Amino acid sequence: MIPGKEALVGKNEPQKEKYGSFALFDIEHFLRRVLRNWYWFLLMLLFGYAVSWFYGKYYAQNIYASDLKLSISNNTASYFTPSQSINFIWGQSGNQDGIYLKKMLLSRSHNEFLVNELDLFVNYSTKGIIKSTYLDKNDSPVFLEIDRKHLQQVNYPITITPKGGNSYQISLPEEGQSNHLYSYDVEGFQNIESFGRPANKTIKVNEWYTTPNLRFKLVPNPVSPSIKFENIIVSLSTVNDAVNGIVSTVGVDFDKEISTIMIISKKGFNLNNTVNFLNKSVTELQKKRFNDKIKVDQNTEQYLKNSLGDIRRKLDSSAAYLNYLKVSEKLYDISNRDEKSLQKIKDLEARKADILSKMNSLSSIRNSVESQSFDRMISPSAAGFDDGLFTASVSELKALYLKKRELASIYTPNSEPIKEINRLISEAKANSSGSLRNVHTVYSTELNKIDQQIAEASTDLKTYPDKQRKYLDAERGYNMIEATYNSLLGRQNESQMRLATNQSDITVIDPAKNLGQGPIGPNVKGTKMMIIIGFLAFPFVLILLGSLFDSKIRNIKELVSATRIPLLGVIGNNNNENMLTVLNTPKSSVAEAFRGIRANVRFLSGEDDRSKVILVTSSIGGEGKTYISINLASVLGLSDKKTILLGMDLRKPKIFGDFNIDNKLGISNYLTGETTIDQIINKTNIPNLDVATSGPIPPNPSELLMSDRNLKFIEELRKLYDFIIIDSPPVGLVADSYELMKHSDANLYVVRHEYTEKYMLKMITEKYHANEIKHLGLVYNDYIIKQGYGYGYGYGYGYGYGYGYFDEDKNYKEPLLIKIRNKIKAIFNR
Numbered sequence: 001m002i003p004g005k006e007a008l009v010g011k012n013e014p015q016k017e018k019y020g021s022f023a024l025f026d027i028e029h030f031l032r033r034v035l036r037n038w039y040w041f042l043l044m045l046l047f048g049y050a051v052s053w054f055y056g057k058y059y060a061q062n063i064y065a066s067d068l069k070l071s072i073s074n075n076t077a078s079y080f081t082p083s084q085s086i087n088f089i090w091g092q093s094g095n096q097d098g099i100y101l102k103k104m105l106l107s108r109s110h111n112e113f114l115v116n117e118l119d120l121f122v123n124y125s126t127k128g129i130i131k132s133t134y135l136d137k138n139d140s141p142v143f144l145e146i147d148r149k150h151l152q153q154v155n156y157p158i159t160i161t162p163k164g165g166n167s168y169q170i171s172l173p174e175e176g177q178s179n180h181l182y183s184y185d186v187e188g189f190q191n192i193e194s195f196g197r198p199a200n201k202t203i204k205v206n207e208w209y210t211t212p213n214l215r216f217k218l219v220p221n222p223v224s225p226s227i228k229f230e231n232i233i234v235s236l237s238t239v240n241d242a243v244n245g246i247v248s249t250v251g252v253d254f255d256k257e258i259s260t261i262m263i264i265s266k267k268g269f270n271l272n273n274t275v276n277f278l279n280k281s282v283t284e285l286q287k288k289r290f291n292d293k294i295k296v297d298q299n300t301e302q303y304l305k306n307s308l309g310d311i312r313r314k315l316d317s318s319a320a321y322l323n324y325l326k327v328s329e330k331l332y333d334i335s336n337r338d339e340k341s342l343q344k345i346k347d348l349e350a351r352k353a354d355i356l357s358k359m360n361s362l363s364s365i366r367n368s369v370e371s372q373s374f375d376r377m378i379s380p381s382a383a384g385f386d387d388g389l390f391t392a393s394v395s396e397l398k399a400l401y402l403k404k405r406e407l408a409s410i411y412t413p414n415s416e417p418i419k420e421i422n423r424l425i426s427e428a429k430a431n432s433s434g435s436l437r438n439v440h441t442v443y444s445t446e447l448n449k450i451d452q453q454i455a456e457a458s459t460d461l462k463t464y465p466d467k468q469r470k471y472l473d474a475e476r477g478y479n480m481i482e483a484t485y486n487s488l489l490g491r492q493n494e495s496q497m498r499l500a501t502n503q504s505d506i507t508v509i510d511p512a513k514n515l516g517q518g519p520i521g522p523n524v525k526g527t528k529m530m531i532i533i534g535f536l537a538f539p540f541v542l543i544l545l546g547s548l549f550d551s552k553i554r555n556i557k558e559l560v561s562a563t564r565i566p567l568l569g570v571i572g573n574n575n576n577e578n579m580l581t582v583l584n585t586p587k588s589s590v591a592e593a594f595r596g597i598r599a600n601v602r603f604l605s606g607e608d609d610r611s612k613v614i615l616v617t618s619s620i621g622g623e624g625k626t627y628i629s630i631n632l633a634s635v636l637g638l639s640d641k642k643t644i645l646l647g648m649d650l651r652k653p654k655i656f657g658d659f660n661i662d663n664k665l666g667i668s669n670y671l672t673g674e675t676t677i678d679q680i681i682n683k684t685n686i687p688n689l690d691v692a693t694s695g696p697i698p699p700n701p702s703e704l705l706m707s708d709r710n711l712k713f714i715e716e717l718r719k720l721y722d723f724i725i726i727d728s729p730p731v732g733l734v735a736d737s738y739e740l741m742k743h744s745d746a747n748l749y750v751v752r753h754e755y756t757e758k759y760m761l762k763m764i765t766e767k768y769h770a771n772e773i774k775h776l777g778l779v780y781n782d783y784i785i786k787q788g789y790g791y792g793y794g795y796g797y798g799y800g801y802g803y804g805y806f807d808e809d810k811n812y813k814e815p816l817l818i819k820i821r822n823k824i825k826a827i828f829n830r
Helices: 013-018 027-036 038-059 086-090 096-106 108-118 239-247 271-328 339-370 388-408 416-457 459-463 466-500 524-548 556-563 589-605 625-638 655-659 667-671 701-705 708-720 736-741 758-769 807-811 816-829
Strands: 064-072 122-127 132-135 142-146 158-162 167-171 180-183 188-191 201-204 208-211 214-220 232-236 250-254 261-268 506-510 567-572 612-618 643-647 681-683 689-692 723-727 746-752 776-783
Touching (some): 038 524, 064 271, 271 466, 271 506, 339 416, 339 466, 625 746, 667 708, 701 736
Antiparallel strands (some): 250 261
């Protein structure tokens, strides 16, 4: 059905605003473009698969992980459990031991010790044709041992190639040697004079290799590796980089059911490397913890022994004074004693004595931290508290002070390394001081509370006579000193027992093992899929962007919906060398489409007997208005209708060439009065078709076309012809055609498939719906269907090729998709 003016009845203002507005995205056109470019997707699929295979085979570095489980003794940090732990007062959890060990395992001091002790700054790998593979130290037939006194170049690959026997060739890169070298003694960089590239050299095992930027020797691996490699590539890293690399790949967690079981994991590019590191790390930690524990226990035992000596002397003195009062003052039997109040006071003062003793121990710990006397450090449990974070911060502080003493012999006080170490020391001191301050606050609060309770209980003692009160005070002093002595004596016994039965407080449950664990990353399958999807998305995105930014008319339905202008016909692609399609191929589908337009024009012009003036225009040149004009005139002429074709595009004459007509005289000559009508009318091979060409290009084409002479010219032709076809100028460039449309009976606006811009239809659509232009219809030109379904889309202008109806059928080849569809239909129809 062709939409007519009746479709516009009742339109309101909001609807008018929508006319000429096309959708931003044409989903139908987008899907057709995707299907039409299927080969690009196939190509990208193959290319993506090739790249993903290459990635998995030669680029992806597998990441492995191993773990180790150990059990932590409940007294790891405290060494002995006091009768009333400060953690109980604070309400903290009992896993302070685990927190302490976690901080130790992740601390810089512990990992720096491992790096220097185990030469973990030496990295081993091997290289094939394309891919490099990381190796464990034990995978290499020889170990590289550096001279720590010599400056070394880091991140500089050293290739070791076996040459048979105990000989190895040392090959260095062609470029990259640097005079900015690293000292493993001071852990800093120094500059030397520039030098040329060291030559490659073959050395034997245990023979020193010396260059300005390197000094090392090869030490044989005591265990012969199972795999022989063609080359071993060794590169050195700084101690700091090695430590940071380890800390970033080590994880520490606790068992969800048993908090004293710790799970330590290590990630790396080589499974054996992670296994060996975990086992060595825990072994070294056990040794260090055991030695530190022995030292702290010995300090604690000596501290308690000295404290007991002091208290013993005070206790003897207090006992002597108490005996003196009994003998001299005869106060050994006080009548009417309130034993209940006195016992309460005795218990309170015993608690007070215990807290004061712990506070003295706390002061000793604080003095050791502030004076850096870590060798005389006693256990925090001597002060009655267990704090793994405090113990860890003290251990870190101890290591930092040792590091500072090393750096102080090299750097000035205001240098950056000293400033950085001072900053780290300040942080560790703040952490340790904060813990001690919190404990002291708790003890002070408890002490004040006990003093208040003692004062309340001592109120009744004021009623005793002076002598009896004097004796009771002496007895209370003795009891308090005795309570302190007994408390210290109990702690000494526990400390001596621990020294006698001392053993490691870290027990390995499951050591790290190489059980052939698969890699945990990267997600090679996922990455491969992403690579393939990425390549497939590339043409998809290009097509999508092309569709989003495409402003061409490509969809007939959208054209009709947006403009609400009647569609008179759809013209297919012209395969002829000239524009005379109807004359040269009268049985073609294109010729049939023009016959359909001939029939539909009457819907615009009506059925009266008056001669019809049909104007053909478009937005710009190249859209086929001249082609439509010629063939529409040819169809009308062949149907025994006397027709004349007028070339009124005076700026760009075209018609004369296809009809082999001389353009020396034409409409421009007539409009200027130079010729008569008979002189410009030319006969054609079609008896009923005449042509009037535009003639020479005039200097004032607009004035001529809008002149009264031109209007009279058209009226004269009405008397001579049944149809007058006007090939007029494009309305998007000049306004001439708008004036001519006022005097025409039907106006054909040509839209070319995938050529006309959408915005160009805005003006003609607005004028049409504002009733400034009447009798307007669209002709869709140069429409190509690549799927073999014909031209029509429900408009009735042909059913496509392949049915033997049109001339094109003799060259028609059924598309592959149609063949497949037809075969499937045939199978199901059986």
